Amino acid sequence: MIKFLRKRCLYWYPFCRIALTATFVFNALFMIAQSTENKTTNVGLFSPVVIDENEEPLANISISNKTNGLKANTDAAGLATISAKKGDKLEIFASGIKIQDYIVGDKLSPLIILSTKNPAVLRSKPLRRLFNTSVQNDLTATSSQAVFNSDLQKSAVTSVLSTLPGRLAGLATNQFTGQPGSDGTSVSLRNQGPLVIIDGIPRQLTVFDLEEIESITVLKDALSTAMMGVRGSDGALVITTRKGNPNNARMSFTAQTAIQQPLRFPKALNSYNYATLYNEALKNDGLAPVYSEQTLQGYLSGSDKYLYPDVNWRDQVLNSSSRQDRYTFSATGGNSFSKYFVSFDHINQTGLLKESDINAYNTNNNFKSYTIRSNVDLQLNPKLSGGIYLLGRILNGNDAGVGTNSILSGLMNTPNNAYPVYNPNNSYGGSQQFQNNLWAQTVGSGYQQNFKRDMLADFYLKRTLDEVTQGLWVRATGSYYATLSENIDRSKKFAVFQRNISPSGQESYQQFGANSDQSNGNGIEFQGRSDYLELSMGYDRTFNKHGFTGLLLANRQNSVTGSDLPLTFTGTSGRFSYNYSKKYIVEMAFGLNGSNRYPEGGTTKYGFFPSVGLAWNATEEDFLKSQDWLSYLKVFGSYGKTGDDNPGYFSYIQTYFDSNSAFFGTGAGSNTSITEQPLANPNITWEKANKLNVGIQGAVFNHQLGFTVEYYRMKYYDLLMQRGHNTAMLGNTYPNENIGQNQYSGVDVQLAWQKSIKNISVYASVNAGIQSSKVLYIDEVNQPFSWMRRTGQPVGQAFGYVADGLFQSTAEATSAPSIIGYTPQAGDIKYKDLNGDGLINQLDQAPIGNQSPLIPFGANLGFHWKAFDFSALFQGAINRNIYLQGNTTWSSTWPFQNGGFGQAFEKHLDRWTPTNPDASFPRVWVGTNIYNQATSSYWMRSGDYVRLKNIELGYTLPAKLLGKIKVSSIRVFANAINLLTFNNDKTIDPESYQSNYPVQRLINFGVNLKL
Template sequence: MIKFIRKRSLYWFPLCRIALTTMLMFNAMLMVAQSDQTKATELEVFSPVIIDENEEPLVNIRINNKTKGLKAISDAAGSLTIGANKGDKLEIFASGTKIMDYVVGDKVSPIIVLSSKNPAVLRSKPLRRLFNTTVQSDLTASSSQAVFNNDLQKSAVTSVISALSGRLAGISTNQFTGQPGNDGTSISLRNQGPLVIIDGIPRQLTVFDLEEIESITVLKDALSTAMMGVRGSNGALVITTRKGNPNTARMSFTAQTAIQQPLRFPKALNSFNYATLYNEALKNDGLAPVYSEQALQGYQSGSDPYLYPDINWKDQVLNSSSRQDRYTFSASGGNSFSKYFVSFDHINQSGLLKQSDINAYSTNNNFKSYTLRSNVDLQLNSKLSGGIYLLGRILNGNDAGFSTGSILSSIMNTPNNAYPVYNPDKSYAGSQQFQSNIWAQTVGSGYQQNFKRDMLADFYLKRTLDEVTTGLWVKATGSYYATLSENILRPKTFAVFQRNLSPTGQESYQQFGANSDQLNANGIDYQGRSDYLELTLGYDRTFNEHGFTGLLLANRQNSVAGSDLPLTFTGTSGRFSYNYSKKYILEMAFGLNGSNRYPDGGTTKYGFFPSVGLAWNISQEDFLKSQEWLSYLKLYGSYGKTGNDNPGYFSYIQRYFDSSSAFFGTGAGSNTSITELPIANTNITWEKANKLNVGLQGSLFNQQLGFTFEYYHMKYYDLLTQRGRNTALLGNTYPNENIGRNQYSGLDVQLLYQKNIKNVSIYATVNAGVQSSKVLYFDEVNQPFAWMQRTGQRVGQAFGYQADGLFQTTAEATSAPSIIGYTPQAGDIKYKDLNNDGLINQLDQTAIGNTKPVIPFGASLGFSWKAFDFSALVQGVANRNIYLNNASTFAFQNGGFGQAFEQHLDRWTPTNTDATYPRLWIGSNVYNQATSSYWVRSGDYVRLKNIEVGFTLPTKLAGKINVNSVRFFANAVNVFTFNKDKSIDPESYQSNYPVQRLINFGVNLKL
C-alpha cells in the first residue's frame, strides 16, 4: 500500500502545476471580463460530431450561426468547430439545403444525428465505388444505389443477400430454403448475377455479421463496373465493412433471440383419404383396388395403429419451431494516429429435427458460427497511411447421419399408411417397399458434422505525393484468403421389421437391412485459397472551377479451389473524371484484363472494356435556382462495353479421362480405358455486353421527396452456348462457342419521402424494376412453325403444350388429338393441336406462362416518435412464373408408392368437373405429366418481409447503468405472404426445407 501511494505521489507535482496554471488563467480571464462590462460575451468553442443513424460520419455538412455570421463545414471524420454560446440557434445544411435547426445545449461536444433518409443527407454521404474509392454522388454519371447498416440490421438473417430483399431498385431476390446457416437466397441484378466485392476485392463470402457492414452499394451500369473488365458485365455488390472514427470511442453489444417457424409445408393426406384416392387411381388405370372396405374403415377409425397406421411424418419428425440466438459486440474509436473497428459475432441456430434420449449426441441440424473482425487504419506520418483488416470465421454444422435433405425427401415421398413408427416389440417398423424408417433416419442413423474455417487478411499502404503535385497519391494493397471445410462422419445403419399376421393371428417379423456399429471417418470437403495484389496511382485536385480526378491501377488475383489449377485474373484499369463548377461532369473508365483460362496469344486472352459517362447538375443552373419547389436535379447517362468471364475449365485444351466406354486391349478387365471429353474450342473468349444507362435524379419540396428514374438497354453477345444444329453422327459432344446474343432492357424507379413534424420523423421508400429480355440469337434448329421459335422470346422462356382444360367425357377424349401410344380418357388434360395434324407432339410446343416483363418491387416505411421507432418492409414480384414439378406436385409417384397431398382431393371426377387437378393415376403418366401450361402457376406475391418496433430508454435512465443508450426491439422476418396459390410458397416451392418465419427479440447497449 505504501508503494502504491508513493507511486501515485510522483504525479502530484505536474498535476498541481497544471491545476495552478489553469486557475491563474481563468482568474485573468475573469478579471478582463469584469473590467469591461460593455464588451459582448465571448463566444465558446462548439465542436459537435455530425453522424447519421448508422453512426457513420457525414462530411461537408455546414452549420451556420446566423446571429453571429459564422459558419463551419464538417470534415472527413464528421467533426467541425464553430463559435457559439449556450442557447444559440444553429442552422444545419446538407448539400446546400437546410435540414434542421439546432439549439446549443449544455454539452460542449455533442453528437448530432441526421437521418440518411433525407435526400440531401444521403447525397452528402460518400458514394462507394470499386477498389475502396468514393465519390460525391452529384459528381458522377454512373448508376449506383446503397443500403446502410441501420436498415440491414433490421433483418434477423445470416446471409447478407437475404437482408437486401426489397431494398434496392433493379434487385430481385429469391429465398429458396430456410435451412440453418443457409438462408438460401439467390440474387439477380437486372436479370444478371452480380459480382460480390468486399472491401475492394472480389470474394464469395455472403454469410456476414451484419453489424460489421457499413454499406452495400449496387453498381449497375458499364461506367461503374468498367474497371472490373472481364468481370464487369453482371454488375456488382460492393460491401464495405465499418472503420473506426477518431472523434469518439464507441462500444455496442446486442443480444437477440428468435423463434423460427416453418412457413408453408405441403399437407399430406391422412391414411383414409390416401387409400380412398389410391383405389380411385387404380380404377382409372383399369386395375383392381388394393384397399378393402375393412382396411378403409380401419384407417378411418384408427382402431389398430399397427395394422392400419396413420402417421403424420412431418409432425413425427419435425419440431413446430426452433430457435436462433445471436450475440454481437463491437468497438470503434481512435485518435490522430490510429482508428479501429473490432467486432465479434456468435450465432447459435437450431434446426427442425426432433431428437431422442437414446443418443448421447445431437442429431438435429444445428448451426453455429463465430466471426471476428478487426479493421485498423494507421496514420504513420503526415504523408504515409496504412491499414490491416482481418477476418476470422468458424462455421460449425451438425446433422443426422441420414442428412436433413434425405429425411425431408422421405417425408415427402412416404404415405401416412406405409408403416407405423414402432412395432409392438418396439423395433423400427418398415416394409419391403419402405425399408428405411423415417424416425430411425432421424434419431437412429448416427450424426455428421461439418467444420468450416475462413481466414482473411487485407493490408494496404498509401502515400501522398503532394511534393510532386498536389492531389497525387499512390497505394499498394495485398490480400490473402484461405478456406477449409472438413466433414466428420459418424453414421450407422439400422434394421426395420415388417410385422405379419397369419390367418390365425400369429405374429411374425421380416427383417430388412441390418444394425451396424457407428463408423468413424473424416475428410476434407473442400479447401481453397486466394491472393490479391494491387498497385494504384490516384489524383484528385480542383483548379478554381475545374475538378480533376484520376485512378490508374494494376492488379492480379489468383484463386485455387481444391485440386484445380489456379484461376488467375491480371490486368490494368483506370478511371478519369472532370467537372466544371460541379455542374457538368465527364467520366471515362476502362479495364484491360483477362484470365488464364483462355488460349495464349491473339485477342482471346485479354480484352479492352471502355466506357464513358456524362452528367449535368441541372438544379445549379441560374434559370432553376429561383424555383423553390426544386431542391436538386441531375441528368446523367453512360455507355460502355463490359466483359463476362465464363470459359469453363481450360476448355480450349482437348482432354481425355479414364472411362469404361472404350478399351485398348482385349477386354475391360484391367486394360487401359479412356474417353474423350467435349471437343475443345480453341477460339473461346470472354462474353461481352454493350450497356446503355440514362437516369434522372432529384429531390423536391425542400428535400422532402427524392426520386430516381433510370432506363437501361443492354446487349449481351458472344455468349457461350452450344450450337442447336449439332448432329449425333459426330460421336462426341459439341463445345460451347461464342455465338449467343441476348438483350435486356428496363426501367428502375426509386422514390423516397422524408419529413419531420414536431417530434415525429416519418419516411417511406418505394422501388421497382421493370425487366424485359429477349433472345436475339442462339443457333436454334430450323423451326417449321413460328410458335416454336425460341429466338425473340424472353430469356429463359419455358416451352411446352398449351393446356385447354380437362376432357369431360370419354367421347371427347378419344376423339381428340393425342400423343402416339396413349389413349386419353375423361379427366385428362386437353392440349391444343396448334398445327392441326391430329397429333400432340413437339410441333405443338410453344411459349407457356406469362411473357410480360418481370417487375420486382419493394416498399419500406417507418417513423420515430420520442423514444419509439417503427419500420416495415414489403417485398414482392409481378409477372413471374412458377412451374410445378416438385415432390408434392403429382400423387402416387415413385413407382406408385409415393405420397398424395391435400390439393389432390380436388381431382377430376365425373361429379367434380371443375377440378384443379386431373383424374388420378398411379406412377408416371407420360401424357398428363408432359410439360404444359397446365402446371404453370402465377409466381406473383407480396410478402411482409420485415417489421420492427423499438424503444430507447431515456438518457437519464440509461446513465444510471453507465451506458449511453439502451434500445429494446422486436422484429420479424417473412411475416405474411399474399399469393394466389396458398398451397405453395412462392419462393421455396422447389425446396423440401421450408422458408422460416423469425420472430426476434433483442436489446442493444451502447457505451
C-alpha cells in the same frame, strides 16, 4: 469476454490467435482514444460530431449559429468547430437544405445524428465505388444505389444477401431455402448475377456479421463496373465494412433471440383419405383396388395403430418451431494516429428435427458461427497511412446421420399408412417398399458434423505525393484468404421390420436392412485459398472551377479451389473524370485484363473494355436556381463495353479420360483404353456486352421527395453455347462457342419521401424494376412453325403444350388429338393441337407462362416518434412464373409418385370427378402418367406475390435514466421476417417451392446497449 475468446480460439484454430492479439491491441487503442477524446477547454468553442443513424460520419454538413451568425462545415470525420454558448440555436444544413435546429447545452462535443431517410442527407453521403474509392453523388454519371447498416441489421438472418430483398431497384431476389446457416437467397441484378466485392476485392463470403457492414452498393452500368474488365458484365454488389472514427469512440452490444417457424408445409392426407384416393386412382388406371373396405374402416376408426397405421410424419419428426440466438459486440474509435473497428459475432441456430433421449449426442440440424472482425487504419506520418483488416470465421454444422435433406425428401414420399413408427416389440417399423423409417433416420442414423474455417487478411499502405503535385497519391494493397471445410461422419445404419399376422393369428417379423456400428470417419470437403495484389495511383484536385480525378491500377488475383489448377486474373484499369463548376461532368473508365483459362499468345486472352459517361447538374444553372420547388436535378448517362469470364476449365485443350468405350493401340485387353471428352474450342474467349444507361435523379419540395428514373439497354454477345445445328453422327459432344446473343432492357424507378412534423418523422420509399429480355441468336435448328422458335422469345422462356382445360367425358377424350401410345380419358388434361395434324407432339410445343416483363419491387416505410421507431419492408414480384413439377419438394405437385407408393396431399382432394368438373387438379393416377405429367401450361402458375419481408418496432430508453449507469443508449426492439405472404396459390411458398427446406418466419426480440 477476452478470457472466453482466448480459451475458445487458442483451443480451436491457430488463425484465431491473430484476431485475438488484434483484440487486445484494439482494447488498448480504445482506452487511448477515450483518454485523448476532444475535450474543449474553451467554453466558447462548440465541437459537435455529425453522424448518421449508421454511426458513420457525415462530411460537408453546414452548421450555422443564428445568434452570432458564424458558420462551419464538418470535415471527413464529421467534426465541426464553431463559436457558441449554452442556449444558442444552431441550424443544421445538408445539401443546402435545412434539416433541423439544435440548441446548445452543457455538452460541448455532442453527437448530432441525421437520418439518411432524408434525401438531402443521403445525397451528402459519399458513393462507394470499386477498389475502396468513393465519389460525391453529384459528381458521377454512374448508376448505383446503396443500403446502409441500420437497415441491414433489422433482418435476423445469417446471409448478407438475405438482407437485400425489396431494398434496391433492379435487384430481384429469391429466398429458396430457410436451412440453418444457409438461408440461401439468390440475387439477380437486371437479369444478371452480380459479382460480390468486399472491401475492394471479389470474394465468395456472404455469411458473416451484419453489424460490421457499413453499406452495400449496387453497381449497375458499364461505367461503374468497367474497371472490372472481364468480370464487369453482371454488375456488382460492393460491400464496405465499417472503419473507425477518431471523434466517435463507442462500444455496442446486441443480444437477440428469435423463434423460427417453417412456412407453408403441404398438408398430407390421413391414412383413410389416402387409401380411398389411392383406390380411386387405381380404378382410373383400370386396375383393381388394393385397400379393402375392412382396411378403410380400420384406418377410419384407428382401432389398431400397428395394423392400420396413421402416422403424421411431419409432426413425428419435425418440431413446430426452432430457435436462433445472436450476440454481437463491437467497438469503434481512435485518435489522430489510429482508428479501429472491432467486432465479435456469435450465432446459435437450431433446426427443425426432433431429438430423442436414446442418444448421448445431438442429431438436430443445428448451426453455430463465430466471427471476429478487426479493421485498423494507421496514420504513420503526415504523408503515409496504412491499414490491417482481419476476419476470422468458424462455422459449425450438425445434422442427423442421413442428412436433413433426405429426411425432408422422405416426408414428401412417405404416406401416413406406410408403416408404424415402432412395432409392438419396439423395433422400427418398415416394409419392403419403405426400408428407411423416417423416425429412425431422424434419431437412429447417428450424426454428422461440418467444420468450416475461414481466415482473411487485408493490408494496405498509402502515400500522398503532394510534394510532386497536390492531390496525387499511390497505394499498395495485398490480401490473403484461406478456407477449409471438414466433414465428420458418425452415421450408422439400422434395420426395419414388417409385422405379419398369419390367418391363425401368429405374429412374425420380416427384417429389411441391418444394424451397423457407428462410423467414425472424417474428410476434407473442400479447401481453397486466394491471394490478391494491387498497386494504384490516384489524383484528386480542383483548380478554380475545374475538378479532376483519376485512378490507374494494376492488379492480380489468384485463386485455388480443391485440386483444380489456379484461376488467375491479371490486368490494368483506370478511371478519369472532369467536372466544370460541379455542373458538367465527363467520366471515362476502362479495364484491360483477362484470365489464364484462355489460350496463351492469342488475341482471346486479354480484353479491352472502355466506357464513357456524361452528367449535368441542371439545378446549378442560373435559370433553375429560382425554382424553389426544385431542390436538385441531375441528368446522366453512360455507354460502354463490358466482359464476362466464363471459359470453363481449360476447355481450349482437348482432353481424354480412361474408358472402355474406345480403344487405341493394342486393343481391349491392353489397359490403354481412353475416350475423347467434349471437343476443345481453341478460339474460346470472354463473353461481352454493350450497355447503355440513361437516367434522371432529383429532389423536389425542399428535398422532401427524392426520385431516380433510369432506362437501360444491354446487348450481350459472344455468349458461350453449343450450336443448335449439331449432328449425332460425330459421336462426341460439341464444344461451347462464342455465338449467342441476348438483349436486356428495362426501367428502374426509386422514390423516397421524408417529412418531419414537430417530434415525429415519417418516411417512405418505393422501388421497382421493369425487366425485359429477348433472345437475338442461339443458332437453333430450323423450326417448321413460328410458335416453336426460341429466337425472339424472352431469355429462359419455357416451352410446352398449351392446356385447354380438362376432358369432361370419355367421348370428348377419345375423339381428341393425343400423344402416340396413350388414350386419354375423362379428367385428363386437354392440349391444343396447334398445327392441326391430329397428334400432340413436339410440333405443338409453344411458349407457356407469362411473357410480360418481370417487375421486382419493394416498399419501405416507417416513422420516429419521441423514443419509438417503427419500420416495415414489403417485397414482391409481378409477372413471375412458377412451374410445378415432381413430388420431392414443397410444391408437391403430383400424388402417388415414387413408383406408385408416394404421398398425397389435401389439395389433391380437389381432383376431377364426374361430380367435380371444375376441379383444380386432373383425375388422379398412380405412378407416372406420360400424358398428364408432360410439360404444359397446366402446371405453370403465377408467381406474383407480395411479402411483408421485415417489420420492426423499437424503443430507446430516455437518456436521463441512463446517466447513472454510464450507458449512452439502450434500445429494445422486436422484429419479424417473412411475417405475411400474399399470393394466389396458398398451398406453396412463392420463393421456396422448389426447395426441400422451407423458408422460415422469424419472430425476433433483442436489446442493444451503447457505451
